[in-house]
Amino acid sequence: MTHYDLAIIGSGSGNTLITPEWDGKKIAIIEGGTFGGTCLNVGCIPTKMFVYPAELARAATDAGRLGVDVQLTGVRWEALRDRIFTRIDSISEAGRTYRGAELEDVDLYEEEVRFTGDRTLKTASGEVISADQVVIAAGSRAVVPDIPGLDLPQVHTSDTVMRLTEQPRRMLIIGGGYIAAEFAHIFSSLGTDVTLAVRSEFMLRSLDDTVSEQFTESARAQWKLLTGHQVSRVSSNGDGSVTADLAGPDGTALQVEADVVLVATGRKPNSDRTGAAEVGFDLAEDGRVEVDVFQRVLRRGQPVEGVWALGDVSSPFQLKHVANHEARVVTHNLLHPDALHASDHRYVPAAVFTRPQIATVGLTEEQALERAERTGSKALVAVQQYGSTAYGWAMEDTTGFVKLIAEEDTGTILGAHIMGQDASNLIQPVIQAMHFGLDAFTMARGQYWIHPALTEVVENALLSLKTPSTGG
Ligand SMILES: Cc1cc2nc3c(=O)[nH]c(=O)nc-3n(C[C@H](O)[C@H](O)[C@H](O)COP(=O)(O)OP(=O)(O)OC[C@H]3O[C@@H](n4cnc5c(N)ncnc54)[C@H](O)[C@@H]3O)c2cc1C
Numbered sequence: 048m049t050h051y052d053l054a055i056i057g058s059g060s061g062n063t064l065i066t067p068e069w070d071g072k073k074i075a076i077i078e079g080g081t082f083g084g085t086c087l088n089v090g091c092i093p094t095k096m097f098v099y100p101a102e103l104a105r106a107a108t109d110a111g112r113l114g115v116d117v118q119l120t121g122v123r124w125e126a127l128r129d130r131i132f133t134r135i136d137s138i139s140e141a142g143r144t145y146r147g148a149e150l151e152d153v154d155l156y157e158e159e160v161r162f163t164g165d166r167t168l169k170t171a172s173g174e175v176i177s178a179d180q181v182v183i184a185a186g187s188r189a190v191v192p193d194i195p196g197l198d199l200p201q202v203h204t205s206d207t208v209m210r211l212t213e214q215p216r217r218m219l220i221i222g223g224g225y226i227a228a229e230f231a232h233i234f235s236s237l238g239t240d241v242t243l244a245v246r247s248e249f250m251l252r253s254l255d256d257t258v259s260e261q262f263t264e265s266a267r268a269q270w271k272l273l274t275g276h277q278v279s280r281v282s283s284n285g286d287g288s289v290t291a292d293l294a295g296p297d298g299t300a301l302q303v304e305a306d307v308v309l310v311a312t313g314r315k316p317n318s319d320r321t322g323a324a325e326v327g328f329d330l331a332e333d334g335r336v337e338v339d340v341f342q343r344v345l346r347r348g349q350p351v352e353g354v355w356a357l358g359d360v361s362s363p364f365q366l367k368h369v370a371n372h373e374a375r376v377v378t379h380n381l382l383h384p385d386a387l388h389a390s391d392h393r394y395v396p397a398a399v400f401t402r403p404q405i406a407t408v409g410l411t412e413e414q415a416l417e418r419a420e421r422t423g424s425k426a427l428v429a430v431q432q433y434g435s436t437a438y439g440w441a442m443e444d445t446t447g448f449v450k451l452i453a454e455e456d457t458g459t460i461l462g463a464h465i466m467g468q469d470a471s472n473l474i475q476p477v478i479q480a481m482h483f484g485l486d487a488f489t490m491a492r493g494q495y496w497i498h499p500a501l502t503e504v505v506e507n508a509l510l511s512l513k514t515p516s517t518g519g
């Protein structure tokens with residue numbers, strides 16, 4: 048058995064825990080997959096490296112409306128893919144070499160590991176490791192529903208779809224969440240004929256209703272969107288393509304042919320890969336390792352000494368900026384047991400890099416109205432169209448909007464939901480205001496807003512906050 052000061056399961060956000068303060072201490076980092084984890088290898092980074100060229104390709108379609116004729120003459124899939132993964136794979140490899148070979152006090156174990164005791168782990172090859180402190184940063188993985196045919200080679204998850212040998216002519220995407228929305232944009236903008244099979248009536252249902260409804264409308268205009276449809280089987284056609292059998296809302300049967308099927312039906316925490324339940328750590332219903340505000344792992348509601356968790360394996364938010372935040376909290380707490388920091392999950396923002404782009408933070412309108420009823424306060428709501436401000440008008444934008452929600456008496460901003468160009472950037476000043484307690488009225492009039500920048504749509508939304516019931 049080898050004993051360490053610190054053992055970390057997972058080299059995604061877990062890798063950031065090895066800070067200079069640990070110099071001279073013995074650390075084990077254990078990675079059963081590709082070094083660097085989801086965001087770097089198969090998540091945020093490669094997807095956004097595809098989104099950017101997809102947007103360039105898409106601009107050709109949009110520019111004509113404004114009198115600029117741009118023609119897309121081709122997409123070189125291999126060049127696009129290889130540019131992305133040549134860069135990413137070398138970062139992953141460099142991280143692996145640095146941790147594995149160059150850092151004297153760090154041992155990299157490249158295999159799966161499971162708990163055998165609170166702070167004792169056994170690797171797949173039988174090595175036993177113990178540590179004073181253990182951090183579970185084991186992430187999550189794609190869920191593939193139990194539908195016949197989803198084991199065919201034409202069926203992919205986000206883990207493999209970005210490395211296809213050639214760009215598919217036709218793609219069927221199962222699911223209507225973040226991954227479905229982003230890949231529908233990527234592949235269709237690059238020229239693939241995209242069909243989406245979505246169980247419910249709307250896409251991105253976890254978001255504010257206005258966003259979900261308006262985005263579904265935009266999606267319907269761009270892609271073949273089959274809402275209220277369930278895939279019941281995928282079969283090989285024997286010529287490299289597949290046929291999916293679908294059942295519609297009224298039981299109608301439909302078949303969709305595709306060259307590639309992308310399954311985007313959610314991700315589950317990897318707690319089962321670590322054996323966390325076997326040693327009695329508390330798990331939430333969805334398999335998340337339960338932690339307290341200090342990221343300490345719990346057993347029967349009480350912190351287990353020296354065991355921490357962070358990121359997708361324990362967080363209700365499967366987002367990299369949340370995993371990074373929690374990693375910073377754990378970094379501090381590992382070294383300062385007498386002055387623990389708590390994670391701040393009050394205003395967690397998210398962006399969906401689809402078309403149109405979406406960004407969100409705080410309460411939805413529905414949640415804000417419920418809160419108002421519960422607390423005896425009033426919620427103000429504003430929806431401002433991009434097209435009503437100078438820059439949106441210049442863009443001839445017809446779909447973009449900013450929705451803001453605030454408390455009437457105090458002007459406290461409760462939520463912001465933006466759909467349209469640069470949504471992920473436009474929302475940042477609102478996130479800042481929420482974190483630092485800047486009220487909507489001061490935010491609107493207490494500073495300059497550059498004219499005629501797109502940010503004026505946020506300014507105007509702040510100025511037009513009204514009670515939704517009276518419109519007054
Ligand atoms: C397609 C896609 C796009 C995304 N885009 C965004 C985005 O734009 N913005 C955003 O904020 N988030 C995005 N996310 C989510 C983001 O990638 C995750 O929230 C984040 O990477 C989670 O980090 P983590 O450190 O918790 O886990 P990971 O990075 O997944 O690291 C966990 C590591 O632990 C390893 N592991 C698990 N169990 C064991 C074990 N028993 N033994 C050894 N090793 C083990 C795994 O192999 C894995 O490498 C995206 C996700 C996907 C799939």
Ligand SMILES: NC(=O)c1ccc[n+]([C@@H]2O[C@H](COP(=O)([O-])OP(=O)(O)OC[C@H]3O[C@@H](n4cnc5c(N)ncnc54)[C@H](O)[C@@H]3O)[C@@H](O)[C@H]2O)c1
Pocket residue numbers: 192221222223224225226227229245246247251311312313314364365366397398399400
């Ligand atoms: N830009 C970003 O921040 C970003 C991008 C991609 C992924 N992510 C993270 O990764 C997570 C996972 O993404 P996702 O899109 O897979 O999950 P999701 O939870 O966003 O969406 C899952 C979709 O699959 C549907 N679904 C679930 N089970 C199904 C079944 N059996 N049959 C048909 N449909 C089914 C759901 O109704 C939903 O529409 C996201 O929730 C997000 O936290 C973030």
